[in-house]
Amino acid sequence: xxxxIYTLRFNPVFGxxxxxxxxxxxxxxxxxxxTPILTTFFSGDNNYKHKPCEIREENFDGGFIALxxxxxxxxxxxxxxxxxxxxxxxxxxxxxxxxxxGGTTPVVASINNYTPGMRLHGTTPPSDGSVRNLLIRVRNxxxxxxxxxxxxxxxxxxxxxIDLLFFDSRLIQERYERFGYHAHxxxxxxxxxxxxxxxxxxxxxxxxxxxxxxxxxxxxTTDKGPDLLVKAAVKLPDAVHMHIIGSGNEEKPLRDFxxxxxxxxxxxxxxxxxxxxxxxxxxxxxxxxxPCRWPEPFGRVVAxxxxxxxxxxxxxxxxxxxxxxxxxxxxxxxxxxxxVERILFFFNAPNERAAYSKKALVRARVFDSEVVxxxxxxDIESLVKSR
Numbered sequence: 066x067x068x069x070i071y072t073l074r075f076n077p078v079f080g081x082x083x084x085x086x087x088x089x090x091x092x093x094x095x096x097x098x099x100t101p102i103l104t105t106f107f108s109g110d111n112n113y114k115h116k117p118c119e120i121r122e123e124n125f126d127g128g129f130i131a132l133x134x135x136x137x138x139x140x141x142x143x144x145x146x147x148x149x150x151x152x153x154x155x156x157x158x159x160x161x162x163x164x165x166x167g168g169t170t171p172v173v174a175s176i177n178n179y180t181p182g183m184r185l186h187g188t189t190p191p192s193d194g195s196v197r198n199l200l201i202r203v204r205n206x207x208x209x210x211x212x213x214x215x216x217x218x219x220x221x222x223x224x225x226x227i228d229l230l231f232f233d234s235r236l237i238q239e240r241y242e243r244f245g246y247h248a249h250x251x252x253x254x255x256x257x258x259x260x261x262x263x264x265x266x267x268x269x270x271x272x273x274x275x276x277x278x279x280x281x282x283x284x285x286t287t288d289k290g291p292d293l294l295v296k297a298a299v300k301l302p303d304a305v306h307m308h309i310i311g312s313g314n315e316e317k318p319l320r321d322f323x324x325x326x327x328x329x330x331x332x333x334x335x336x337x338x339x340x341x342x343x344x345x346x347x348x349x350x351x352x353x354x355x356p357c358r359w360p361e362p363f364g365r366v367v368a369x370x371x372x373x374x375x376x377x378x379x380x381x382x383x384x385x386x387x388x389x390x391x392x393x394x395x396x397x398x399x400x401x402x403x404x405v406e407r408i409l410f411f412f413n414a415p416n417e418r419a420a421y422s423k424k425a426l427v428r429a430r431v432f433d434s435e436v437v438x439x440x441x442x443x444d445i446e447s448l449v450k451s452r
Contacts, residue, residue, distance in 0.1 A: 066099040066449060069143045071136055071159070072152040074110040075103060075120065082256055082365030083177050087152055089257045090175075091117045093438035104139060106132065106156075129181075129212070137162035146170050147449055154178045161223025171448050174248070175231040176241065177256065178362055182216035183244055184209055185360055221245045229448055231441070233363035234384045240360065252444055255388070257437035258368045258429075266345045269335075270308075277305045277412045280350040280375075282343055282366045285313030285334075290356035290380070290399075295322050297404045298332050305412055307332040310346060347373035351418065352411045354378045355385035358398055364388050371429035376421035378407045388432075392424040 070091070077084040094101040101118040105111055108122035125132055136159035140149050151160050151174040160172035179185040224230075227248040232238035235253050270278060283289050291309055298307050309319070309332070316334065323332050338346065343366075347353065353370035355361070357380050364385035367377055377393030379385035386395045394410065396403035411418045430436065 066094075066147040066446070067145050068094055068099055068101045068148050068150055068445070069140070069146040070101055070103045070150045070152055071139065071156060072103070072105055073107045073155060075105050076110055076112040078112040078114060080112070083152075085259075086175075086177070086256045086365075088117055089259065089434050089438060090152075090441060093434075093442055094118075097442055102143075106136065130215075132156065133159045133162055135159075137166065137168075140170075140172075141166065141168060148173060148445055150175070150445075154180050157227075158220050158223040161220075161226040164226035165223065171228045171452055172226075173229045173231065173445060173448065174227055175254070176237060177233045179237070179240065179360075180212075180216060180220070180244075181209060182212035182214075182220070183240070184213060185240065217245065224248055229444065231444070234387045236360065236382070236384050236387050237362040250448075252440075254441055254444070255432050255437060256363055256365050256368065257434040257441075258365070258372060258432045259434045261344050261369075261372050262341060264341060266341070268349045269342070269346055270349055275304055277352075278308060278350040279305065279352050279354050279378075279408060280308045280310065280346050280370075281354050281356070282310040282338075282346070282370075283355070285309070285311050285315040285319060287315060288357065288359040289313075289361075290358045291315060291319060292322070293356040293399070293401055293404055294354060295319055295326075295328065295332050296401045297408065298328050299326055300401070300405045301331075301408060302412070303331060305331070305408060308335060308346060308350065309333065310335045310338050310343060312337050344369070344373060347375055350375060352376050352378060352408065354404070354408070355383070356380055356396075356404060357383050357385060361385055367393075368429065368432040371425040371432070374422045374425050376411060376418060376425055378404065378411075390424075390428045390431075392421055392428040 077088045091101045103118055104121040106123050106125040108124050125135060136156055140163040149170055149172045154176050157174050160174055224246045230248040230251040231254040233256050238253055281291055281294055285291050294307050319334060323329060347370050353375040355364055355367055361384040367385045367388040371392055377389035379389055379393055379395055380398050381395035394407045396407050
């Protein structure tokens with residue numbers, strides 16, 4: 066089976082979790098005897114240590130609609146394909162355009178984020194009051210409004226021609242269906258996570274058994290909510306330490322808050338860490354916190370934390386809370402008091418925390434790369450065989 070894969074960029078070296086997911090899917094296809102061929106359209110952003118398959122690199126220079134048409138054209142050119150696999154919510158409509166023009170090869174799309182027109186990509190940054198900033202905000206709103214209308218009036222019709230949609234979580238599937246996006250078939254296929262390496266690094270923390278460690282990993286942006294962690298720290302006992310891993314435009318405000326409230330000995334910003342270092346933080350912490358403000362589609366870091374046996378605290382009705390399942394507790398968005406209450410639950414109840422840790426390891430099996438890859442392959446192979 067020849068599977069032509071189309072995506073914007075491929076950067077498993079420094080890119081987010083979606084790049085690692087694609088790498089695992091390509092590996093699964095190859096190991097099962099299939100032939101994946103990857104085409105990237107913003108290839109200047111590619112960064113990989115080795116080619117996992119044949120990679121065709123393009124540097125597309127054009128607008129949103131032109132990109133969809135360009136990809137649909139490439140799909141029509143690839144007449145040797147047994148299945149076309151679109152890997153990005155930003156190029157979803159190309160599959161429908163291909164079908165609309167008479168394409169007969171099955172089209173599958175993997176969805177791990179929201180479309181631009183769904184207006185769910187995060188919180189609106191505060192305005193600094195300047196005319197320039199106001200004009201930028203107005204321009205962005207007009208652009209999103211145009212995309213919203215196009216998706217509602219046109220884009221939905223294209224997506225209905227796609228044979229199969231994969232969603233990272235039930236939450237994002239529901240959001241798409243609520244917007245009006247329905248393909249011939251859909252399935253929840255969560256992001257796959259490779260087994261945690263057995264390598265043991267020294268603890269990143271001082272040897273202090275009296276300290277309770279809560280950890281966060283992700284971008285330091287308003288929509289991810291890391292400021293809620295430092296605000297919660299003000300109301301927590303001195304024995305509770307917060308460890309924040311990542312980088313982003315909220316780093317300076319976080320540092321200022323920490324300094325202004327005398328939290329330097331209890332709240333630590335560690336910057337970006339590679340995966341091996343990140344897992345080491347998880348292994349030596351007591352709870353993982355994901356306090357997102359926006360409807361995070363999944364939260365790969367949550368699945369990774371579960372694999373290390375960490376209980377999770379996450380915003381309710383979010384992808385991270387879905388990923389955590391019964392291995393986590395939830396709190397309302399922006400509710401610092403609720404977050405404090407959940408942290409104190411794990412801090413004050415070590416036996417309960419141990420029980421949640423066992424649940425975490427059980428829940429993590431859902432995201433094991435072999436389990437997810439098997440589901441991914443079964444769905445695609447069944448689709449091709451049914452044609």
